[in-house]
Amino acid sequence: MTKTASASAIAPSRTVAVVGTGTMGQGIAQVALVAGHRVRLYDAVPDRAREAADALAGRLDRLVDKGRMDAADRDEALARLHPAAELAELADAALVVEAVLEQLPVKQELFGALEDVVGEECLLATNTSSLSVTAIAGALRHPGRFVGLHFFNPAPLLPLVEVVSGFATDAETATRAYETAKAWGKTPVRCTDTPGFIVNRIARPFYAEAFAIHEERGADPATIDAVLRESGGFKMGPFELTDLIGQDVNEAVTRSVWESFFQSPKFTPSLAQRRLVESGLHGRKSGRGWYAYGTPGAPSQEAERPAPHTAPPAKAPDAVTVVGDLGPARELVAMMTEAGIDVTSVNEGGPYIELPGDGQLVPADGKTSVEFADVVYFDLALDYRGATRIALSASEDTSERAVTEAVGLFQKLGKEVSVIGDVPGMIVARTVAMLVDLAADAVAKGVATAEDIDTAMRLGVNYPLGPVEWNRRLGQDWAYDLLSALHERCPTGRYAPSLALYRQAYAGEEETGS
Structure with a gap:
């Protein structure tokens, strides 16, 4: 079934040029080639473009061997592939994508030369992952047609493309680049020119x-x-x-x-x-x-991988008292009941699980066990039912009985247990809170939409949830409260909640009238 290209996408009948024939350049060329474009490959190193074309032919051959491409389609694609010996041979390109060294002067010089070669309507794009799109375009006569098209490696397989608008990028340029990536079967996301773009x-x-x-x-x-x-x-x-x-x-x-x-x-x-x-x-x-x-x-x-710390078997408590709402961990109440543990619930106070020996099992909140008598913290889980391991933390002053009962409880729920040091925020909770904070800050500053950020993080680095969605599930003040506690204990500024998180938490108080 043939895809219908968007009206603003670059038509498949137009030429796409790729400058730089390393791994990324070859991958981008393959994507454009399979999408139906005539592709011109150029590299400043003599004969490198011809070698890259041969390597691309080999890639397509392997797709045919695996049944992922018809031999006839391969032959048609290779007929559209043309190595270029001179930059002037890219004159008919409607889009030029650069994938050369990550050095600003090199890229600026290249695009300056391209301006003298290509037509006025040609889009100029960089695949940079670390340099400023605005800075690269700064040396151009017409920076409005310049845009970032950041593919992820390997480009033929990974769907995400970050479409990066520099300070001077025209809105029409960004839209054409976005729609072209979409027509190529990719999942594009829009972002402004910020260090690291969205994913990094x-x-x-x-x-x-x-x-x-x-x-x-x-x-x-x-x-x-x-x-x-x-x-x-x-x-x-x-x-x-x-x-x-x-x-x-x-x-x-x-x-x-x-x-x-x-x-x-x-x-x-x-x-x-x-x-x-x-x-x-x-x-x-x-x-x-x-x-x-x-x-x-x-x-x-390959050497054998070290095993994670896993606590030895411990006896589970027969009965516990759940004090207050455990928030993201409230599913534990039903799980403990199903496991045969007698659960008594108390609405006021908490949140914590009171153990038989008077120890308290507390959800990670950015504080440390050493501050309290017999408090054992337990980490955040994406899904407490599906999780196969839980981390616990305790201080040297925490009683052995409290730690043993906490370990036994989670083992009774079918989990491996890792007891770590007295780390504020623990492991998963601390990591997720920081991801949520940076995402909220990026949305508030107009770097990208919440939807595009979540899409980028799921597709670009394979996160189980986007950080904005994680924030919704955890509650709008969860990350703010945890980071505030962490900041109090580690006052370097690293954990200071962003203004965006502060506003979310304040809005929550306004809505509840507290």
């Missing part, structure tokens, strides 16, 4: 909070990864994911966003990750990062 801006806490907890000796990497996967619902933990991405690559993005935001404490890089990079321990590609992988390129020799 909002995703920073997913890595940063895990690294900070590790640096604070709250938990080891394997445990933090397991808790975020098995309780938070994330597909991969931050330690294993950054090993896959490359510690040097991930740290460079973090540092770029931090510096672009004038070294805001919200984006402070990790010293522990810096030490990995300085040591050449870049992850899978170097054979070791946070974890050991054995010899690079030899999966059969």
Whole structure:
């Protein structure tokens, strides 16, 4: 079935040029080619465009072998693919997408030269992930036709495209770029030119909070990864994911966003990750990062992954008292009853679960166990029924009985239990609260719509929920309250709730009359 292109999308009959023939350039060229365009490939290195065209032919051959493309369609696509030896051969392009070195002078010089070659109606687009779209366009005579088209690697497979409007980008330019990406079968989202755009801006806490907890000796990497996967619902933990991405690559993005935001404490890089990079321990590609992988390129020799901390079996309490509304964890009441635990509910006070030995099991709220007598905190879960692991935290002063009863209770509910250090906000709750905060701040500042932010985070980094949706489920003052408590205990500015979260919490008080 043939898709009908939007009226404002660049017609398939028009030429698309791709400059830069590395992995991203080839991927973008493949997307445009399969969408029906004539594609011209150009690279400043002699013969590189021809080599890229041959590599693209191989990619299409593999699609045919796997039954994902007809041989006739492959032959027609390859007939539309043309390596270019000179920049002047791109003169008929309706769209030029650049995927060259992430260096501002290189990109500015390239687009300056392209302005002398292409027609006035040609859109100029950069696939940059770290540079300012506004800055790249700043050297152009006609910056209104310049836009960011940030594809995610591998471009043929991943659906997300961030359509980035620079300070001078015309609205019509952004719309044509958006509709063209949509016609290519992608899921585009719009955003303004902000450091990191949507995904790389909002995703920073997913890595940063895990690294900070590790640096604070709250938990080891394997445990933090397991808790975020098995309780938070994330597909991969931050330690294993950054090993896959490359510690040097991930740290460079973090540092770029931090510096672009004038070294805001919200984006402070990790010293522990810096030490990995300085040591050449870049992850899978170097054979070791946070974890050991054995010899690079030899999966059969991969080292065994450390196991997460898991508490030994403990006896569950026969009866508990639930005080107040457990909020996001209220499903635990029904789960405990179903597991045969006698539950008494008290409406006033809390929220906490009172244990038989007078200990209290409290949902993570940004405070620490050391502040209270016999308080054991339990972490946030995406879905308490579906979660297979729960993290608990306690101080050295917490009684052994309280910890044992808390462990036994969650084991009775069918969960593995990881007991971590006395970490304010714990692991999942602290991470989610920061993601919610950065998303709310981005919406309030017009970076992108709430819908586009959630779409970008689900498709770009495979989050189980977008942070705006997570905020709706948790309640509009949940993240504000947790971060306020964290900020009080760690007053660096990193955890200070954004004005957007403050307004949400204040609006909630106004609505309830409190």
